[in-house]
Amino acid sequence: MKEKINFGNMTAYPGEKLQGYSSLGDTGIEFPMTLINGKREGKTVILSSGLHGGEYPSIEAAIQLAGELTPEDIKGQLVIFHPVNVAGFLDRVSYIYPGSGENLNRFYPGKPDGTVGERAAYIFTGEYQNKADFFIDIHGGDLHEYLPPYVYYPGIGDEEVIEKSRRAACVLNVSYMVKSSAVTGAYNSSAINGTPGLLIERGSRGLWTKEEVEAYKFDIKNLLRHLEMLDGKVIIPEKPAKLIKRAEYLEARHSGCWYPAVMLEEEVKKGRLLGVIKDFFGNILEEIHADFDGIVLFMTVSLAVREGDPIITYGV
Numbered sequence: 001m002k003e004k005i006n007f008g009n010m011t012a013y014p015g016e017k018l019q020g021y022s023s024l025g026d027t028g029i030e031f032p033m034t035l036i037n038g039k040r041e042g043k044t045v046i047l048s049s050g051l052h053g054g055e056y057p058s059i060e061a062a063i064q065l066a067g068e069l070t071p072e073d074i075k076g077q078l079v080i081f082h083p084v085n086v087a088g089f090l091d092r093v094s095y096i097y098p099g100s101g102e103n104l105n106r107f108y109p110g111k112p113d114g115t116v117g118e119r120a121a122y123i124f125t126g127e128y129q130n131k132a133d134f135f136i137d138i139h140g141g142d143l144h145e146y147l148p149p150y151v152y153y154p155g156i157g158d159e160e161v162i163e164k165s166r167r168a169a170c171v172l173n174v175s176y177m178v179k180s181s182a183v184t185g186a187y188n189s190s191a192i193n194g195t196p197g198l199l200i201e202r203g204s205r206g207l208w209t210k211e212e213v214e215a216y217k218f219d220i221k222n223l224l225r226h227l228e229m230l231d232g233k234v235i236i237p238e239k240p241a242k243l244i245k246r247a248e249y250l251e252a253r254h255s256g257c258w259y260p261a262v263m264l265e266e267e268v269k270k271g272r273l274l275g276v277i278k279d280f281f282g283n284i285l286e287e288i289h290a291d292f293d294g295i296v297l298f299m300t301v302s303l304a305v306r307e308g309d310p311i312i313t314y315g316v
């Protein structure tokens with residue numbers, strides 16, 4: 001059994017639960033953290049929320065779980081970040097950490113002497129992720145985004161790590177499951193370094209309801225049972241998530257006004273108009289069409305859009 005565990009500036013002995021602020025080196029990023037060292041032996045799991053500050057159901061679920069779970073409940077060690085990007089949360093901004101203007105989920109595994117985002121990712125990897133047996137990154141649609149509940153599991157890394165991640169994803173009550181080929185996200189990098197993990201999405205558009213928070217907590221507790229961290233039987237979802245094998249992530253090629261032409265989860269045929277970007281005089285800057293038949297999995301719903309922003313994802 002691990003005598004004690006150390007994360008950031010906290011050291012917890014078996015049977016201890018500590019709460020306070022931790023930091024990511026000299027980046028200026030400080031975040032609320034809960035460290036629970038269980039009375040019984042088990043895995044070390046990180047539950048990270050709020051890398052993006054506007055994804056409320058995930059952040060509130062993490063805050064509640066950090067308050068409720070005790071060393072008596074836990075086998076192993078559970079570390080909860082709730083949320084990482086406090087400045088983004090308080091400023092109500094999408095995607096970025098206001099201190100640097102960077103998306104903190106894009107620079108993994110980071111660099112020791114790079115930008116704030118790169119240094120934060122480097123410390124997060126070495127001082128947190130690499131000490132864990134499983135990494136759970138909870139998100140949702142950001143303030144201007146609309147999406148159904150889904151889970152990403154890593155597609156790049158050791159086959160055993162990918163399979164452990166995929167099996168964990170199967171216990172979640174989500175509509176879609178996507179095998180990701182990205183490499184610079186926190187959970188992608190974690191998998192490449194040998195720690196299985198997931199990114200879960202639930203909620204969007206700056207909203208948070210009691211039902212969404214409860215659904216999130218239910219899924220996380222079920223996942224912790226699957227990881228043998230909590231007692232009790234794993235509840236397999238009645239309706240398995242639909243596996244998305246091919247997804248197209250479309251980005252705006254112009255800044256301006258965005259007019260989607262489809263609904264979320266609409267089935268679209270190849271060639272279907274997905275949306276239009278216009279300038280402030282009503283002139284069309286670009287029309288976006290589907291390249292293949294699929295389901296709309298994600299859409300930006302704000303009128304405002306910037307060049308390079310994700311605007312629509314569809315997949316099959």
Ligand SMILES: [Zn+2]
Binds near residue numbers: 140142
């Ligand atoms: Zn996010």
